[in-house]
Amino acid sequence: MNAHALGIASTLALTLSYAPLAHSASALSGPGDPFQPVRQLTGHTWNSGVADAHDTYNGMGCASNGKIYYVLSSERYDVGAQMCVFDPKTKRIAGLGDLTEACGEKGQKTIVQGKSHVTFVESGGKLYFATHIGYYSIIDGMEKMGIPPEGWKPYPGGHLLAYDLKTGKFDDLGIAPEREGVLSMSMDTQRGRMFGLTWPSGMFFRFDVATKNLKNFGKMCAEGENGKGAVYRTICRSIVANPEDGSAWLTTSVGTILRYRADTDSVEPVAGEDLKKDYFGLYDATSPGHMGYNWRQTFWHPGEQAVYGVHGNSGYLFRFEPRRPRVQVLERLTSLPSKASGMFDQFSYGYLGFALGPDRRTIHYLTGGPIYKDGKRVKGKDSTAMGEAKGLEDLHLITYDIPTAKYTDNGAIFYENGDRPLYVNSIAVGLDGTVYFLARITEGGKTRTDLVSVDGPTKRGVTRSR
Numbered sequence: 001m002n003a004h005a006l007g008i009a010s011t012l013a014l015t016l017s018y019a020p021l022a023h024s025a026s027a028l029s030g031p032g033d034p035f036q037p038v039r040q041l042t043g044h045t046w047n048s049g050v051a052d053a054h055d056t057y058n059g060m061g062c063a064s065n066g067k068i069y070y071v072l073s074s075e076r077y078d079v080g081a082q083m084c085v086f087d088p089k090t091k092r093i094a095g096l097g098d099l100t101e102a103c104g105e106k107g108q109k110t111i112v113q114g115k116s117h118v119t120f121v122e123s124g125g126k127l128y129f130a131t132h133i134g135y136y137s138i139i140d141g142m143e144k145m146g147i148p149p150e151g152w153k154p155y156p157g158g159h160l161l162a163y164d165l166k167t168g169k170f171d172d173l174g175i176a177p178e179r180e181g182v183l184s185m186s187m188d189t190q191r192g193r194m195f196g197l198t199w200p201s202g203m204f205f206r207f208d209v210a211t212k213n214l215k216n217f218g219k220m221c222a223e224g225e226n227g228k229g230a231v232y233r234t235i236c237r238s239i240v241a242n243p244e245d246g247s248a249w250l251t252t253s254v255g256t257i258l259r260y261r262a263d264t265d266s267v268e269p270v271a272g273e274d275l276k277k278d279y280f281g282l283y284d285a286t287s288p289g290h291m292g293y294n295w296r297q298t299f300w301h302p303g304e305q306a307v308y309g310v311h312g313n314s315g316y317l318f319r320f321e322p323r324r325p326r327v328q329v330l331e332r333l334t335s336l337p338s339k340a341s342g343m344f345d346q347f348s349y350g351y352l353g354f355a356l357g358p359d360r361r362t363i364h365y366l367t368g369g370p371i372y373k374d375g376k377r378v379k380g381k382d383s384t385a386m387g388e389a390k391g392l393e394d395l396h397l398i399t400y401d402i403p404t405a406k407y408t409d410n411g412a413i414f415y416e417n418g419d420r421p422l423y424v425n426s427i428a429v430g431l432d433g434t435v436y437f438l439a440r441i442t443e444g445g446k447t448r449t450d451l452v453s454v455d456g457p458t459k460r461g462v463t464r465s466r
Contacts, residue, residue, distance in 0.1 A: 034340035035372045039411035041397060043421055045441050046451040048072060048084045048093050053449040054114075054134065055423045056438040057237075058352055061120035061127070062428045063165060068436050069127060070428070071099065071116040072449060077135040077146060080112035083163070086451055088430055093451070096163070099131050102170035103159040111135050111148055111155040117199075117237075118185035123192075126171075127163045128209075130182035130196060141385035142225070142288055145200065158182035160194055160207055177203050177216040186239040188246045188262065195239050195248045195260060200226035202235040204250065204267060206260065217260075217267045221252045225288070232286050237352065240298040240307050247322065249307060251275055253285040253292025259322070273325040280314045281344075288385040289348050297354035301402075308363065308402075312350020315367060317400060335369035335396035336409040343370065346380045349387040353427035353437055361402050362458050366424050366437055369394035369412055395421045397435060399457055410457050415441070421452055433459030 053072035060070035068086040080100030086093050099113040100106055114134020120127045133155045135146035148154050157179030162171040173194075176182050180198035187194045192209040202224030204217045221233035234253045241248040246262025255276030260267050275293045283292040296312030307320040315334035320327050338345055345351075345368030353366030371378040371394055380391015394412040401408075413421055421439035428436045435456040438449055 035337050035370070035377075037369065037394060037396065037412035038336060038409060041411045041413045041454050043413045043415050043439075043452045043454045045415055046086065046093060046453070048082075048450050049095070050082050050084075050450070051446070051448055052076065052079060053082070055425070055440070055449055056115070057117050057425045058119045059116040059129075060426050060428045060436065060438060061122070062358075062430050062436075063120075063122055063127060065165060066431045068428050068430060068451070069096075069120060069163075070426070070436075070438060070451060071129075072438070073115040074112065074134050075114065075136075077111045077149060077152060081114050081116060081131070081134060083116075084451075086436070088432070088434065096168065097170060099161075102161060103131060103156075103172055105156060108153070108156075109151065110153045111146055113159065115181075117181070117183050118196075121185075121187040121189065121194075122165075123187065123189040125165050127165065128161070128185075128187050128194060129163070130160050130176070130185045130194075131158045132181035132183060132199065133158070140228075143386050144226075155179065155181070158196075158198070160185075160196070162209075173209060174207055174212060174214055177205050177214070183235055184237050184239045184250070186241040186248055188241045188243050188248065190243040191246050191262065193246065193262070195241060197235055197239060197250065199235060200224055202226075202233065204258075204260075206265070215265065220250065220258060220267075221254075230286050232288060234285075234288065234291050234294060234349075236294045237291070237312075237349070238295060238298045238309070240300050240309070242300055242302075242305070242322070244302070244305075249298075249320075249322065251294045253283065253294050255293030257320070257325075270322070270325050273320075273327055275311070275318075275327065277311075277316075277318075277327070277329060279316055279329055280311045283313075289383055289387075291349050296350040297352050299354075299356050301356070303360070308356070310350070310354050310365065313344055313348075315345065315350065317363070317365075330405065331400060331407050333363075333365050333398050333400060333407070334367055335394070335398065335412075337369045337372070337394075337396075338367075341370050341377055343377070345369070346389045346391045346393040347387070347425070348384050348390060352425040355427050355429055357399075357429045357433060357456070357458050358431050359433075359458055363400040363402065364427060364429050364435055364456060365398040365400070366427055366435075367396055367398055369396045389423060392420070392422075395424055395439075397454065397456070408457065413452075413454055415452075423449070429456065433457075
């Protein structure tokens with residue numbers, strides 16, 4: 001795929017003309033009403049030329065060259081995910097490739113590589129990431145591996161990929177154990193080791209980039225999301241690595257923190273600490289539709305030698321110090337209207353849009369916020385058996401300054417026509433502090449997922465007023 005094929009050789013921010021939802025700037029009551037956003041932020045929409053793009057989970061990042069790389073997902077069995085790049089200097093988007101083709105599977109009539117469900121890791125001038133299935137069959141209300149249509153073959157498994165930032169070449173490094181998708185990934189950049197969790201079984205593996213040696217440590221959480229009843233467990237969506245000692249950590253839905261040890265090439269539970277905290281809520285790990293006590297998203301803070309993370313369902317920010325080991329609950333990162341309502345937000349798993357900014361001190365978090373109409377909270381579904389939005393909600397940009405422990409709800413994001421960004425589970429913070437994410441956009445009666453940018457509070461020259 002190239003820029004010509006995408007039809008995006010030159011793309012400018014959209015001026016949308018379709019009818020907006022019931023929202024206006026005057027509806028924001030400000031500081032006098034705790035159930036309304038304190039301000040409105042404008043999300044600028046971009047068109048990557050991928051009309052069928054569907055919801056993306058993670059699948060984006062800001063590289064050292066300042067460009068924003070992202071994957072637009074596909075829910076079809078015959079159209080693969082597309083990787084794109086946005087250059088903030090030129091305001092241009094280019095298509096980089098079809099992930100199915102990058103994996104060497106073009107024309108094989110296997111279910112395509114429909115997603116990248118992981119955060120990108122840059123090392124040695126390359127972006128390392130992995131692919132995942134995007135075509136599902138819904139069985140008992142849960143997503144399962146898509147059953148191939150007649151004439152098509154089953155999903156061949158997620159691939160580990162590297163994209164060269166200079167040459168634009170993809171390297172197909174390897175394939176996930178037992179041909180499952182890759183749900184979570186991280187990397188020890190010093191030793192060149194990639195770590196992954198597979199879907200739907202939740203197998204943890206280690207892959208050595210230099211030797212191409214892959215070691216499968218087996219299922220980490222009963223039968224994972226392939227299980228049913230007593231052996232069902234929701235799989236962790238974030239692996240975090242410390243390149244200094246080669247450790248990597250992940251969690252289970254019962255709250256266990258697991259550590260990969262580089263010195264012994266083994267996995268063991270962290271003794272004396274876990275994520276089963278009263279503040280996070282009460283969960284039945286055998287039931288679907290929530291993350292349980294798993295952390296939702298994390299990052300490694302090298303200066304503090306600590307993990308910062310957010311618990312998905314409760315929205316609590318915490319700090320995990322592996323050397324002690326100790327988990328410290330810091331702040332609830334939910335929106336101010338969410339805090340006022342006392343209710344969980346609408347996305348059943350919580351939100352993946354959680355990242356440290358380029359100043360290395362400001363956490364950025366994209367999260368939900370309740371909508372109030374005629375003084376009443378707009379209510380969604382009571383329950384679900386998979387990761388999805390149970391109802392309509394606002395999208396808030398929260399920041400947290402680590403040194404001062406200052407929480408700020410910067411307001412709710414709306415498009416220029418008043419529409420709300422929906423299904424946001426991704427984030428990339430540009431070198432200048434601009435916040436990027438992937439969200440549903442409706443134009444001319446058609447909906448696609450695409451790139452959105454908003455001025456972050458740390459962007460140079462940006463000031464905020466109430």
